Amino acid sequence: MDFLTVLQILDSTIRLATPLLFACLAGLFSERAGIFDIGLEGKMLAAAFFAGAIAYTSGSVWLGMLAAIAASVILSLIHGLASITFRGNQLISGVAINFLAAGLTVLIAQDWFRQGGRTPSLSGDARFNNIQLPFAETLEPVPVIGPIYAELISGHSFLVYVGLLSVPFTWWLLFRTRFGLRLRAVGENPAAVDTAGISVIRLRYIAVLICGILCGLAGAYLSTGLQAGFVKDMSAGRGFIALAALIFAKWRPWYALYATLLFGLLQAIAIRFQNVDIGTFTVPVQFMEALPYILTVVILAGFVGKAIPPRAGGEPYVKER
Amino acid sequence: MNFFTKALGTVAGVALSATMALAEPALIYDLGGKFDKSFNEAAFNGAERWAKETGGSYRDIEIQSEAQREQALRRLAEAGFNPVITTGFAIADIMGTVAKDFPDTKFVNVDGWLPEVPANVLLINFTENQGSYLVGMMAAMASESNTVGFIGGMDIPLIRRFACGYSEGVKAVNPDATVISNMTGTTPAAWNDPVKGSELARAQIADGADVIYAAAGGTGVGVLQTAADEGILSIGVDSNQNYLHPGKVLTSMLKRVDVAVFDSMSAGENLETGGFLTLDLEAEGVGYALDEYNADLVSAEMKAAVDAAAAKIISGELVVHDYFASDDCPSLDF
Numbered sequence: 001m002d003f004l005t006v007l008q009i010l011d012s013t014i015r016l017a018t019p020l021l022f023a024c025l026a027g028l029f030s031e032r033a034g035i036f037d038i039g040l041e042g043k044m045l046a047a048a049f050f051a052g053a054i055a056y057t058s059g060s061v062w063l064g065m066l067a068a069i070a071a072s073v074i075l076s077l078i079h080g081l082a083s084i085t086f087r088g089n090q091l092i093s094g095v096a097i098n099f100l101a102a103g104l105t106v107l108i109a110q111d112w113f114r115q116g117g118r119t120p121s122l123s124g125d126a127r128f129n130n131i132q133l134p135f136a137e138t139l140e141p142v143p144v145i146g147p148i149y150a151e152l153i154s155g156h157s158f159l160v161y162v163g164l165l166s167v168p169f170t171w172w173l174l175f176r177t178r179f180g181l182r183l184r185a186v187g188e189n190p191a192a193v194d195t196a197g198i199s200v201i202r203l204r205y206i207a208v209l210i211c212g213i214l215c216g217l218a219g220a221y222l223s224t225g226l227q228a229g230f231v232k233d234m235s236a237g238r239g240f241i242a243l244a245a246l247i248f249a250k251w252r253p254w255y256a257l258y259a260t261l262l263f264g265l266l267q268a269i270a271i272r273f274q275n276v277d278i279g280t281f282t283v284p285v286q287f288m289e290a291l292p293y294i295l296t297v298v299i300l301a302g303f304v305g306k307a308i309p310p311r312a313g314g315e316p317y318v319k320e321r
Numbered sequence: 322m323n324f325f326t327k328a329l330g331t332v333a334g335v336a337l338s339a340t341m342a343l344a345e346p347a348l349i350y351d352l353g354g355k356f357d358k359s360f361n362e363a364a365f366n367g368a369e370r371w372a373k374e375t376g377g378s379y380r381d382i383e384i385q386s387e388a389q390r391e392q393a394l395r396r397l398a399e400a401g402f403n404p405v406i407t408t409g410f411a412i413a414d415i416m417g418t419v420a421k422d423f424p425d426t427k428f429v430n431v432d433g434w435l436p437e438v439p440a441n442v443l444l445i446n447f448t449e450n451q452g453s454y455l456v457g458m459m460a461a462m463a464s465e466s467n468t469v470g471f472i473g474g475m476d477i478p479l480i481r482r483f484a485c486g487y488s489e490g491v492k493a494v495n496p497d498a499t500v501i502s503n504m505t506g507t508t509p510a511a512w513n514d515p516v517k518g519s520e521l522a523r524a525q526i527a528d529g530a531d532v533i534y535a536a537a538g539g540t541g542v543g544v545l546q547t548a549a550d551e552g553i554l555s556i557g558v559d560s561n562q563n564y565l566h567p568g569k570v571l572t573s574m575l576k577r578v579d580v581a582v583f584d585s586m587s588a589g590e591n592l593e594t595g596g597f598l599t600l601d602l603e604a605e606g607v608g609y610a611l612d613e614y615n616a617d618l619v620s621a622e623m624k625a626a627v628d629a630a631a632a633k634i635i636s637g638e639l640v641v642h643d644y645f646a647s648d649d650c651p652s653l654d655f
Contacts, residue, residue: 008527012520116356121546121565226516228546231539232354236514271503271517272524286507 003144007151009268014156015226017264018163019044019235022218023242024249024256025170026211032174032251033207034187034312038094039079040215041239042101047072047219049105052119052230053112055126061224064126065159068223069216075101076212077205084204087316098239106232117232119223128157128225157225159217166214170253183207187310190317200317218242241292248295250307266292346371346586347402348381349393351409353512353538355383359559360538360578364408364431366560367579371586379586387509391415398423403590404443406582410434410479411509417442427592429585431578432479443594445581449479450486451634452574452607453534454641455627456556457490459609460532461498462623463554463571468499470530472521472544474537475511476504476655478644483536483558483574485650489642492652493630500653501525505540515543522547522555532556532571545570554618563614571618573610580606603635 023040030037047068055064075097082093106117113119133154140150174180182203185193190200223230245263249255270288348368350361368379380402382393390412397405404427413433420428420439428442460469471487473480488500503521505511518540522533533548534556535541548555549566557573585592600606633639644650
């Protein structure tokens with residue numbers, strides 16, 4: 001395995017990890033505030049559709065991205081309404097959102113484009129094109145550093161960089177601001193937050209809203225960054241992998257980055273090396289593809305310490321009278 | 322009460338005779354969905370052509386999950402649709418069981434296989450190995466790097482049959498050429514994961530492939546897109562996919578599912594059942610697509626070579642290895 005192959009695998013890792021990262025951070029905000037969200041998948045799917053559809057009709061990928069965020073935020077607010085205001089079961093609401101998105105996207109797509117639940121292929125400004133960072137061309141001949149910069153760091157779409165930057169931002173917001181402290185407190189002990197005179201309901205709605213925005217970006221990346229158009233069920237379970245990554249990351253932003261990169265790497269390796277030869281023994285591709293899930297089970301079994309979810313997670317807050 | 326039951330009986334009788342008189346055909350698509358631009362869409366096009374030419378109408382259903390297969394079959398048979406046509410190998414098993422309960426209804430399946438075929442079931446198969454052989458020859462002739470790729474959908478014998486025929490064709494033109502073969506997955510989700518299709522295509526391009534043949538349903542859309550983005554050629558499958566990226570798709574391996582559906586619907590209740598029907602190159606069940614979108618890509622020399630090979634296959638002079646026959650492929654490792 002030469003250096004270039006390694007770079008290509010890492011390149012592929014970044015592409016595959018980005019939608020997971022957005023969804024994972026989205027789940028992080030929501031769950032830290034005490035709202036379990038298994039509707040990440042559905043929101044991502046709805047966002048992917050609206051990004052593709054609006055980018056196609058308007059010809060602008062930016063309008064597509066805004067539409068994706070709007071669609072995802074609306075679904076988030078439905079989840080918020082059900083689980084915060086009406087104190088419903090958060091898991092059931094999340095499942096409902098997944099089903100709603102899976103059916104609705106195909107239905108609307110069929111009505112608008114008559115192409116059987118897909119959007120037409122996007123081209124030109126209707127897609128996120130890859131950004132060449134400055135000096136990528138000039139630095140390329142430099143050994144080792146040159147190719148790393150030109151191949152790996154430069155040449156991704158805009159949303160990849162947004163995703164990577166949102167990790168330190170999330171860390172700063174959650175652990176270095178007053179808002180972050182309150183948000184975390186609301187997921188641990190909402191009664192205490194309420195006693196301090198801060199609205200639990202409002203904080204939780206804000207968390208759910210941020211979750212919607214991030215899921216919107218994840219979806220927009222799928223249909224307008226990675227692919228050129230929406231295809232039915234294109235999220236293909238990535239929302240659930242993101243949830244697993246979130247548990248793996250123990251609800252921490254930097255760990256979320258590492259976890260999603262690891263999952264991305266495993267997928268990239270499985271794609272690049274369909275069968276891995278280790279001496280006389282061949283590891284079949286099925287095992288490689290199952291590896292992220294096996295890993296999750298191993299981790300959940302407590303292999304890497306205890307993953308403790310926010311204490312008030314999943315419980316609607318009822319004010320005492 | 323007496324009147325009510327009588328009225329109900331009359332209504333039911335009228336409804337029954339109405340459906341019996343009509344005996345419209347019905348079509349059940351496989352999980353890839355009606356508009357997959359490929360396999361199922363070909364079935365839909367055949368049905369539409371039938372409806373247009375005969376003025377008849379038909380019922381079609383897109384199933385959403387594995388569990389709906391039996392339900393859909395039974396419901397359509399109970400409602401008096403005849404024949405009931407299904408696409409995809411996965412439904413054949415349960416169709417064999419259901420068919421025994423409805424001896425007066427004819428059932429048709431495209432791609433399926435059953436050890437024992439009930440008297441009212443027709444299984445239509447295509448010689449994908451022959452069609453793939455032809456596009457494999459074209460891929461080898463169009464390739465400059467002497468490396469070509471194959472991306473399959475779900476890893477099933479049928480798709481291996483595509484891959485094997487393709488690599489036979491490539492090796493026939495250039496024995497030193499390398500064929501890289503990948504499957505998208507092992508579950509039905511592999512038919513609808515364009516993101517993974519894209520990544521597989523990128524990996525093959527990185528390994529030197531400059532023509533990639535996608536036999537992967539909706540996943541193929543991602544493969545063709547990436548191939549067009551990266552400036553290499555691709556080969557579509559089942560339906561004619563040349564128009565998706567004009568000038569970037571070398572050709573498409575045609576599998577005339579539309580003809581199979583059209584013929585079955587035309588025969589209606591008089592359809593001959595109780596066995597297999599194989600649509601091969603001679604019956605024009607398979608072939609390659611040539612139209613205005615790929616006219617510049619296919620040279621006269623290429624066309625002559627492929628047509629010559631096609632003639633040899635039809636005459637029996639050339640036998641393309643069939644994965645089904647031996648469950649292995651001499652020219653390709655999986």
